[in-house]
Amino acid sequence: MEFFHLMLWPFLACLVLAGIHCYLGLHVLERQVVFVDLALAQIAALGCAAALLAGFEHDGAHAYWLSLAFAVGGAGVFSLCRFREQKIPQEAVIGIVYAVAASMMVMFLSRSGEGDEHIREALVGNILLVQPAEILKVFVLYSVVGFFHFFFRERFLLISKDPASAYAKGWNVRLWDFLFYASFGVVVTSSVRIAGVLLVFSLLVIPATAAMLFARTIRARLVIGWAIGGAGSLLGMALSYFGDFPTGASGVCALAGILILLSVAAWLRSMIRN
Amino acid sequence: MKKTVLLLSLLFLSLNAFAAEKPIKVVATTTFIADLMRKVGGEHVSVESIASPKFNIHFIQPTPNDVRKTSRADLFAFMGLDLEAWADPLLEAAGNPKLFRGGEHNLDLSSGITLLNVPSENITRAQGDMHLFGNPHYTMSPENVLIMANTVSLKLSEMDPAHAADYAKNKTDFEAKMRQKIEEWKSFRAAISGNEIFSQHKDIEYFSNFMGLKTEMFIEPKPGIPPTPKHLAKLEAYARDKNVHVIVMPSYYPRGNANKLAKKIGATVVVLVQNPGEIKGTEDIFDFYAHNVKAIVAALKSN
Numbered sequence: 363m364e365f366f367h368l369m370l371w372p373f374l375a376c377l378v379l380a381g382i383h384c385y386l387g388l389h390v391l392e393r394q395v396v397f398v399d400l401a402l403a404q405i406a407a408l409g410c411a412a413a414l415l416a417g418f419e420h421d422g423a424h425a426y427w428l429s430l431a432f433a434v435g436g437a438g439v440f441s442l443c444r445f446r447e448q449k450i451p452q453e454a455v456i457g458i459v460y461a462v463a464a465s466m467m468v469m470f471l472s473r474s475g476e477g478d479e480h481i482r483e484a485l486v487g488n489i490l491l492v493q494p495a496e497i498l499k500v501f502v503l504y505s506v507v508g509f510f511h512f513f514f515r516e517r518f519l520l521i522s523k524d525p526a527s528a529y530a531k532g533w534n535v536r537l538w539d540f541l542f543y544a545s546f547g548v549v550v551t552s553s554v555r556i557a558g559v560l561l562v563f564s565l566l567v568i569p570a571t572a573a574m575l576f577a578r579t580i581r582a583r584l585v586i587g588w589a590i591g592g593a594g595s596l597l598g599m600a601l602s603y604f605g606d607f608p609t610g611a612s613g614v615c616a617l618a619g620i621l622i623l624l625s626v627a628a629w630l631r632s633m634i635r636n
Numbered sequence: 637m638k639k640t641v642l643l644l645s646l647l648f649l650s651l652n653a654f655a656a657e658k659p660i661k662v663v664a665t666t667t668f669i670a671d672l673m674r675k676v677g678g679e680h681v682s683v684e685s686i687a688s689p690k691f692n693i694h695f696i697q698p699t700p701n702d703v704r705k706t707s708r709a710d711l712f713a714f715m716g717l718d719l720e721a722w723a724d725p726l727l728e729a730a731g732n733p734k735l736f737r738g739g740e741h742n743l744d745l746s747s748g749i750t751l752l753n754v755p756s757e758n759i760t761r762a763q764g765d766m767h768l769f770g771n772p773h774y775t776m777s778p779e780n781v782l783i784m785a786n787t788v789s790l791k792l793s794e795m796d797p798a799h800a801a802d803y804a805k806n807k808t809d810f811e812a813k814m815r816q817k818i819e820e821w822k823s824f825r826a827a828i829s830g831n832e833i834f835s836q837h838k839d840i841e842y843f844s845n846f847m848g849l850k851t852e853m854f855i856e857p858k859p860g861i862p863p864t865p866k867h868l869a870k871l872e873a874y875a876r877d878k879n880v881h882v883i884v885m886p887s888y889y890p891r892g893n894a895n896k897l898a899k900k901i902g903a904t905v906v907v908l909v910q911n912p913g914e915i916k917g918t919e920d921i922f923d924f925y926a927h928n929v930k931a932i933v934a935a936l937k938s939n
Binding site: 364368369371468471472474478479482488490491492493602603606607608609610 | 694695697698699700701703704707721722725726728729858859860861862864
């Protein structure tokens with residue numbers, strides 16, 4: 363009963379996060395750009411540091427909009443580095459952007475009045491202490507992003523899965539790429555504030571990876587991914603509550619545990635079939 | 637009839653007595669506050685703390701058990717200013733409005749303390765110091781703990797007037813012992829007073845003031861931001877110029893930069909603890925101060 367009382371809001375927050383991140387995770391796995399999440403979060407942090415440098419509070423509205431603007435700018439960089447004949451791997455661009463954003467943040471902060479403590483406070487949330495109002499806010503935000511993607515699902519899915527035929531159709535791939543990365547940046551900026559970098563990364567990649575083990579269609583993958591995201595979140599809450607571990611890290615390990623079990627199941631299944 | 641009334645009133649009295657014997661449940665953010673609470677509250681309080689002294693207090697991640705402890709607490713005692721950034725979200729999650737900042741069962745121990753490094757003008761974070769409200773590491777001076785003990789005693793008496801005399805007595809005993817120790821520690825001042833030391837961060841000003849030391853230079857003026865080459869060169873020149881031979885820091889920061897600088901200028905790196913229990917043998921407030929005093933005196937005398 364107390365478990366329910368204490369862990370209800372963190373669990374609901376996990377479910378909301380799992381919803382959008384599993385979907386986006388399927389995209390980034392298809393595109394082979396899983397670390398774009400870390401890069402965008404780091405650019406958002408850079409925006410927050412820029413706000414500090416300009417004399418704004420690290421947890422105020424200015425800092426939020428500035429980090430959002432930086433994340434959208436990062437989306438611009440990623441879409442500009444996308445070519446029909448890709449000469450350099452997208453992962454290289456992501457890695458460079460990550461390192462440069464992190465370094466620029468250190469440089470900005472060395473000129474501002476304080477260290478990275480406040481930035482970390484503002485940007486890296488603890489899901490255990492999430493507020494109901496925050497959950498509602500991101501639920502609305504993610505719903506808007508979700509409907510946007512659902513409405514243009516044909517474009518977003520094809521460009522992630524088979525960019526060559528998207529080019530062949532004469533679509534403006536770079537524009538749709540930008541819209542993809544920009545909406546991704548909007549999601550990540552908010553989700554990292556609530557759940558921290560590690561849990562967000564895990565909710566993005568682990569359910570989607572497990573889903574790809576078992577299904578081919580987007581619909582089946584989403585259903586499996588959401589189920590795993592939900593089960594992993596619940597297990598993570600239990601691990602955190604009964605083991606008294608920090609909640610975000612528990613969620614990551616619970617999700618990974620489920621992935622390992624499912625991988626073994628998939629392996630056994632293929633053994634039996636052969 | 638008379639008998640029944642008597643019996644009932646007896647029963648009521650004993651129930652009352654039983655209720656009064658239930659200790660006040662205190663949740664303290666740091667081990668320092670927890671130990672002080674136990675010393676002043678004695679048998680009438682049961683105290684738990686949240687932040688392990690082995691980590692930087694800024695980056696504590698409360699666990700479900702911390703939320704549970706807090707939701708059941710009668711009193712939430714914390715350092716205040718902007719030291720525990722996680723305290724307000726924790727209180728929100730625990731959901732007891734009486735414990736919220738400004739609530740009647742919320743005890744901010746920075747009240748009444750003369751703060752150092754308070755920004756003089758109405759500055760923004762960009763120009764200013766790390767801490768807008770002043771330096772929050774005030775427990776480093778044993779003189780401040782006298783003020784804190786008084787704050788604690790007043791609060792406990794207000795919440796539990798039945799035992800006000802006990803709280804006053806515990807406080808007086810603690811004060812007497814602390815005053816005596818303070819004189820003892822101050823007697824070391826003569827040998828070391830006026831010396832200048834380097835500190836990793838701005839977290840020991842209250843202590844260096846108490847010991848009559850100067851700390852004006854910091855290895856990492858901004859926590860988490862590595863020192864620039866210019867800054868290190870400046871520290872080196874400054875150390876030679878002013879004869880600085882001691883670098884102090886708490887145990888939980890990486891020592892790389894301090895060790896390198898120490899080697900260059902021939903200095904000793906000394907661990908000064910920030911909370912009781914940070915290293916073994918410092919679990920009690922008196923031992924905590926004694927450790928810091930002994931460590932700094934030994935290091936300065938050997939030079």
